[in-house]
Amino acid sequence: MSLKEIGEFGFIKKISRGCLIRPDTIVKAIGDDAAAFKSDPDQLTLITTDLLVERIHFLREAISGFDLGYKALAVNLSDIAAMGGTAREAFISIAIPDDCQLDYLDEIYNGIKDLAARYDVNVLGGDTTRSKIDLIINIVIQGVVPEAEILCRNAAQPADIICSTGFLGDSKAGLHLILNQITADSQVLKSLLEAHNLPQPHLREGRFLARQSGVHAAIDTSDGLSSDLGHIVEESRVGARLYADKIPISPSLKNFCARFDFDPVDYALTGGEDYTLLCTIAPERAEDILHEFEKTFKRPLFVIGEITADKQLTLLNPDGKTKPITPTGWDHFKAKDNE
Amino acid sequence: MSLKEIGEFGFIKKISRGCLIRPDTIVKAIGDDAAAFKSDPDQLTLITTDLLVERIHFLREAISGFDLGYKALAVNLSDIAAMGGTAREAFISIAIPDDCQLDYLDEIYNGIKDLAARYDVNVLGGDTTRSKIDLIINIVIQGVVPEAEILCRNAAQPADIICSTGFLGDSKAGLHLILNQITADSQVLKSLLEAHNLPQPHLREGRFLARQSGVHAAIDTSDGLSSDLGHIVEESRVGARLYADKIPISPSLKNFCARFDFDPVDYALTGGEDYTLLCTIAPERAEDILHEFEKTFKRPLFVIGEITADKQLTLLNPDGKTKPITPTGWDHFKAKDNE
Numbered sequence: 001m002s003l004k005e006i007g008e009f010g011f012i013k014k015i016s017r018g019c020l021i022r023p024d025t026i027v028k029a030i031g032d033d034a035a036a037f038k039s040d041p042d043q044l045t046l047i048t049t050d051l052l053v054e055r056i057h058f059l060r061e062a063i064s065g066f067d068l069g070y071k072a073l074a075v076n077l078s079d080i081a082a083m084g085g086t087a088r089e090a091f092i093s094i095a096i097p098d099d100c101q102l103d104y105l106d107e108i109y110n111g112i113k114d115l116a117a118r119y120d121v122n123v124l125g126g127d128t129t130r131s132k133i134d135l136i137i138n139i140v141i142q143g144v145v146p147e148a149e150i151l152c153r154n155a156a157q158p159a160d161i162i163c164s165t166g167f168l169g170d171s172k173a174g175l176h177l178i179l180n181q182i183t184a185d186s187q188v189l190k191s192l193l194e195a196h197n198l199p200q201p202h203l204r205e206g207r208f209l210a211r212q213s214g215v216h217a218a219i220d221t222s223d224g225l226s227s228d229l230g231h232i233v234e235e236s237r238v239g240a241r242l243y244a245d246k247i248p249i250s251p252s253l254k255n256f257c258a259r260f261d262f263d264p265v266d267y268a269l270t271g272g273e274d275y276t277l278l279c280t281i282a283p284e285r286a287e288d289i290l291h292e293f294e295k296t297f298k299r300p301l302f303v304i305g306e307i308t309a310d311k312q313l314t315l316l317n318p319d320g321k322t323k324p325i326t327p328t329g330w331d332h333f334k335a336k337d338n339e
Numbered sequence: 340m341s342l343k344e345i346g347e348f349g350f351i352k353k354i355s356r357g358c359l360i361r362p363d364t365i366v367k368a369i370g371d372d373a374a375a376f377k378s379d380p381d382q383l384t385l386i387t388t389d390l391l392v393e394r395i396h397f398l399r400e401a402i403s404g405f406d407l408g409y410k411a412l413a414v415n416l417s418d419i420a421a422m423g424g425t426a427r428e429a430f431i432s433i434a435i436p437d438d439c440q441l442d443y444l445d446e447i448y449n450g451i452k453d454l455a456a457r458y459d460v461n462v463l464g465g466d467t468t469r470s471k472i473d474l475i476i477n478i479v480i481q482g483v484v485p486e487a488e489i490l491c492r493n494a495a496q497p498a499d500i501i502c503s504t505g506f507l508g509d510s511k512a513g514l515h516l517i518l519n520q521i522t523a524d525s526q527v528l529k530s531l532l533e534a535h536n537l538p539q540p541h542l543r544e545g546r547f548l549a550r551q552s553g554v555h556a557a558i559d560t561s562d563g564l565s566s567d568l569g570h571i572v573e574e575s576r577v578g579a580r581l582y583a584d585k586i587p588i589s590p591s592l593k594n595f596c597a598r599f600d601f602d603p604v605d606y607a608l609t610g611g612e613d614y615t616l617l618c619t620i621a622p623e624r625a626e627d628i629l630h631e632f633e634k635t636f637k638r639p640l641f642v643i644g645e646i647t648a649d650k651q652l653t654l655l656n657p658d659g660k661t662k663p664i665t666p667t668g669w670d671h672f673k674a675k676d677n678e
Contacts, residue, residue: 079373129395136390
């Protein structure tokens with residue numbers, strides 16, 4: 001069955017199945033001019049949106065429909081996580097070129113619904129249309145956060161310790177495999193591919209951090225550690241010192257870097273799309289929070305540096321020497337090698 | 340100054356100016372992982388989203404940046420209007436191809452901000468990225484509506500009268516001029532172009548209708564009268580009879596149709612993108628509402644037909660003959676001449 005046979009409205013009916021997993025507060029889901037629902041009156045509303053374009057953010061031939069849908073939703077959920085919020089409703093806009101098969105589209109929605117169900121998120125609406133050449137997906141997430149718990153980029157304070165909720169650099173290694181068409185011939189390489197294609201939004205970690213007193217600023221690592229930390233220090237008008245030997249490198253990335261002769265710390269600093277959370281914590285609260293995090297999630301909250309008053313971003317090497325870090329941010333327009 | 344010179348973050352700073360026109364309930368606007376704001380606890384939240392793709396929805400060479408931005412926002416505001424809601428926050432995602440000039444982008448945001456300010460809507464966030472070839476704009480609107488006042492598609496009842504808040508078919512005539520590169524050499528043709536490029540969202544009309552008891556169903560005319568009314572009758576499990584001689588045709592469309600030898604009623608039935616509201620009203624409330632509408636808006640609410648129990652969609656001609664209407668909906672995938 002092709003998209004042309006079932007048409008736009010047939011397609012919408014098809015994808016609507018299984019979208020509403022938490023109907024309690026929903027008045028109108030897919031099928032009217034807008035979705036209508038009750039928002040939690042005691043919490044702030046959060047809204048984030050991300051636009052993914054074929055040949056800029058993904059290569060259709062290099063990613064399964066399932067992984068594409070899953071990842072498109074994950075990167076948006078990660079933004080809600082970075083605010084300390086709970087994700088509630090998702091809206092999917094898709095523009096489909098003629099050569100895109102219905103099976104591939106089905107898999108995109110399967111990937112979206114799979115991840116949405118894990119985090120109790122309804123798919124409440126969106127838009128379905130055509131595109132001339134590139135497949136385009138825009139996702140919007142509505143979420144909530146108690147006002148007193150919101151985590152922002154501009155709240156880091158000098159002497160805060162800087163933490164990451166997971167390993168850094170794995171996603172960039174996975175991207176390297178894809179762009180260089182290297183077969184994932186081992187479990188190690190497969191795990192790096194998975195880090196790139198099926199990132200986990202740290203929503204539970206975000207809620208955990210938001211509830212703790214002493215957690216000041218947070219951001220998700222979408223553009224790369226140096227760039228994302230750059231946003232925190234710029235918005236907070238502070239600086240940061242990272243400890244090169246404390247940056248969490250997964251065993252898989254160590255193995256990959258040894259095999260292909262890359263520097264893992266460079267991968268962690270410049271690689272984007274890890275979707276861990278970076279946060280800054282008042283030093284007197286750090287011990288308790290690190291302990292509680294490990295108890296809750298059965299893995300460490302990695303301490304990777306400290307906030308400074310000097311507005312510099314530096315890397316402290318194990319030999320005691322420091323060097324400046326230039327945020328090599330994922331700027332979609334400035335750099336030439338950003339695809 | 341080019342986009343490459345100022346970069347993504349320079350561009351975001353540039354477009355952020357003048358986005359926040361109603362700061363009272365906003366905790367975080369552009370510049371964090373998500374926007375955060377207080378939603379009205381006494382009302383339902385509405386969210387709608389539309390994805391516009393170059394060469395499917397618009398031709399960049401045929402529309403000014405200002406008109407494109409204005410229209411992209413207008414079509415979304417129209418969806419909030421059709422639910423009887425008040426629009427509150429807007430989120431703009433844009434994917435920009437390399438050949439798109441900064442001046443054109445500036446004009447897009449000028450068009451968006453111009454219309455947003457007229458309806459008291461903040462531009463609170465979005466996403467900025469690249470595209471290989473086509474310019475892509477996705478807009479999301481968050482709005483509110485009192486639960487008792489929400490207008491849905493599925494609430495039409497037999498014997499309801501069907502009304503339109505404005506003229507129908509003008510936008511299709513404007514599109515005809517563009518696609519056939521006909522110079523708008525008169526005020527008449529200019530007004531049709533304007534109907535296509537600068538549609539007015541009927542937000543005030545939507546709120547007016549939502550507040551009246553007896554207004555049952557509503558939808559905006561985005562796909563064409565036959566198709567949009569088709570949605571109401573299908574969702575409400577009823578039928579409708581339209582009066583051919585009551586369908587509101589503007590003097591400009593009459594003039595255009597006489598000049599180019601088209602049937603104005605056909606234009607009204609099949610033309611999309613008028614963005615008036617269609618609504619159905621209990622017959623006993625019609626007189627009062629029509630009177631009050633005209634008093635408020637200084638123009639009539641046009642009665643165009645009635646809801647029937649028979650699940651048919653028919654057109655009643657002045658000679659007393661009826662013929663079936665086939666909803667020639669704007670299906671993005673099925674038809675071949677839909678561009």
